[in-house]
Amino acid sequence: MEQVFEKLRSLQDVLSQKIALEQEIQEIPKLLTTREEMLARLKKTFIDYNQGYEKARASEAKFRELLVEAELAREKAEKNMDSINTQREYEALDKEIRDTAEKEQQYRRDMQREGRILAELDEQMKQTADLIDRQEQELTEQRAGIEADIAEKAGQIKALEEEEQILTRDLDPEVLFKFERIIRNKMGRGIVAIRGGVCTGCHMILPLQFANEVRLGETIVFCPYCSRILF
Numbered sequence: 001m002e003q004v005f006e007k008l009r010s011l012q013d014v015l016s017q018k019i020a021l022e023q024e025i026q027e028i029p030k031l032l033t034t035r036e037e038m039l040a041r042l043k044k045t046f047i048d049y050n051q052g053y054e055k056a057r058a059s060e061a062k063f064r065e066l067l068v069e070a071e072l073a074r075e076k077a078e079k080n081m082d083s084i085n086t087q088r089e090y091e092a093l094d095k096e097i098r099d100t101a102e103k104e105q106q107y108r109r110d111m112q113r114e115g116r117i118l119a120e121l122d123e124q125m126k127q128t129a130d131l132i133d134r135q136e137q138e139l140t141e142q143r144a145g146i147e148a149d150i151a152e153k154a155g156q157i158k159a160l161e162e163e164e165q166i167l168t169r170d171l172d173p174e175v176l177f178k179f180e181r182i183i184r185n186k187m188g189r190g191i192v193a194i195r196g197g198v199c200t201g202c203h204m205i206l207p208l209q210f211a212n213e214v215r216l217g218e219t220i221v222f223c224p225y226c227s228r229i230l231f
Helices: 002-083 087-167 173-185 208-216
Strands: none
Touching: 002 087, 002 173
């Protein structure tokens, strides 16, 4: 039975390492999550900038069109000055010229404002596009590194599984099933000693019959509290 316990202790080390590596492999892809979320936010920001840019460009084009219309209206009114006959006609035409001139100035200011917005958005889009390119490159490199890391850990797991097969050849399959489950649930400790009638795994005082069975060392005894194998 001592040989069985020795195998179980060795198997515990192997299984603990294998389980730890498996958990690491599961956790590795999560390292990409933050960078992927950042990249997604950058792409969303770029889309927002682009939509704002298109809106500003449409507004600038509209104000440019209105400016041309106002200029033509003013020029037409100025030409009509030569054909007026009454004071009332003069006042109406003068007001029309002043109104269209004011509209021209307003449309120019609107165009300048939209032009500034376009310039700012264009610069922001360029900066965001550069950030997206860098993030995508870094993400590609990180993925490659992660794939290499996973491959390395998978190789280590394979080697541990080969060692596991050697250790488990003569062991009871039911005991092995329970043992591996215990190690997974008990943070890598599936077989522990008793000291002074106390399980060193859960630190509970064992019933006398359990302690005596363990001391005899003739059978595999599981702790009634934490389910670990006792020796």
